[in-house]
Amino acid sequence: MGLFRKRKQEALLFPPEEFEPVIRCSICTGEQVACMRSRATGQLREVMLLRSPADLEEFCRTYQVQAEKIKRIY
Numbered sequence: 356m357g358l359f360r361k362r363k364q365e366a367l368l369f370p371p372e373e374f375e376p377v378i379r380c381s382i383c384t385g386e387q388v389a390c391m392r393s394r395a396t397g398q399l400r401e402v403m404l405l406r407s408p409a410d411l412e413e414f415c416r417t418y419q420v421q422a423e424k425i426k427r428i429y
Contacts, residue, residue: 389414
C-alpha cells in the first residue's frame with residue numbers, strides 16, 4: 356500500500372546568475388544545511404541537510420558546483 360513511501364525529490368532550478376550555493380553552519384550543534392542564496396536580496400533557500408560527505412557530493416553533483424567554491428556562513 357505504501358502510505359509513507361519516500362517520493363523522489365526533483366532538483367529545483369537555480370540560475371547561477373541569480374543564486375550562489377552556500378553552506379549554513381550552526382556554531383552550537385555543528386548542523387550543516389546546503390542553501391542557495393539570492394545574489395540580489397541575500398535570502399536563503401534551504402535545499403538539503405548535509406549529514407555526511409556523501410550528501411555534500413550529491414549536492415555538488417545535482418547543482419553542478421565544486422565543493423571548494425561553496426562559501427560557509429555561520
